[in-house]
Amino acid sequence: MRALVLLFVLLVVPAAAGAQEGRASGPVIPKGKGTQCVAETDYMRRFHMIELTHQRDETVHRGIRTERYSLKECVECHASVGTDGTPISINAPGQFCASCHDYAAVTIDCFQCHASKPDGSDQAGLARSLAVAAGMETVR
Ligand code: HEC
Ligand code: HEC
Numbered sequence: 001m002r003a004l005v006l007l008f009v010l011l012v013v014p015a016a017a018g019a020q021e022g023r024a025s026g027p028v029i030p031k032g033k034g035t036q037c038v039a040e041t042d043y044m045r046r047f048h049m050i051e052l053t054h055q056r057d058e059t060v061h062r063g064i065r066t067e068r069y070s071l072k073e074c075v076e077c078h079a080s081v082g083t084d085g086t087p088i089s090i091n092a093p094g095q096f097c098a099s100c101h102d103y104a105a106v107t108i109d110c111f112q113c114h115a116s117k118p119d120g121s122d123q124a125g126l127a128r129s130l131a132v133a134a135g136m137e138t139v140r
């Protein structure tokens with residue numbers, strides 16, 4: 001019996017503690033809207049940066065516009081609204097993009113130009129005017 005208790009303490013308790021720790025130490029990522037992402041969640045977790053860059057190159061260099069990996073769409077589903085109803089930047093501390101990136105020590109400059117809130121309530125105009133200045137027509 002004593003051996004059994006010891007075995008329990010040695011194996012089960014650390015495992016449970018470890019599981020709890022694992023949950024608490026990862027980033028807390030706000031949930032996206034709707035039922036699914038633009039691709040498998042697990043795929044998005046690992047490869048969103050590649051798809052975003054690809055989409056950007058297709059649009060900016062080749063003039064191809066699709067919505068699947070559009071940054072605007074990410075913001076539509078992944079940006080949160082504060083308790084007072086005002087939109088919060090998707091890249092603010094604790095918000096979707098920053099939640100993981102701060103944890104992984106990644107810095108992105110995307111939202112210096114792209115709107116970080118739905119409906120372009122902040123800097124949407126900048127990306128748009130840059131595009132217009134570059135002679136590209138804008139969508140949306
Ligand atoms: C200096 C300003 C600037 C920065 C910084 C920037 N972009 Fe852009 N981006 C633009 C402009 C201008 C366009 C063209 C807009 C259009 O034609 O709709 C564009 C287009 C895109 C597109 C294609 C349009 C869409 O949403 O489908 C994607 C995707 C994109 N950028 C992603 C990114 C990502 C990811 C980053 C950060 C790593 C980034 N951009 C940083 C200015 C910028
Ligand atoms: C139609 C709404 C919608 C759009 C558009 C969307 N997502 Fe998602 N996304 C979701 C949902 C729902 C999930 C799964 C639930 C969750 O974990 O948030 C998810 C999950 C994710 C995850 C994994 C989150 C985690 O908890 O590990 C990443 C990363 C992600 N999305 C990035 C993006 C990017 C980048 C874009 C734009 C190219 C995008 N999403 C566009 C709804 C969306």
Ligand code: HEC
Pocket residue numbers: 029045048049052074075078090096097098100101104106107108110
């Ligand atoms: C589930 C966690 C998670 C979420 C949520 C997330 N990212 Fe990331 N992102 C990462 C990780 C981890 C890396 C670094 C990957 C690497 O270095 O290989 C990264 C890298 C990137 C990069 C490349 C940065 C560089 O300089 O190499 C871009 C661009 C990017 N993410 C955009 C976004 C945007 C935009 C959002 C919000 C719409 C977002 N990510 C949300 C985890 C996440």
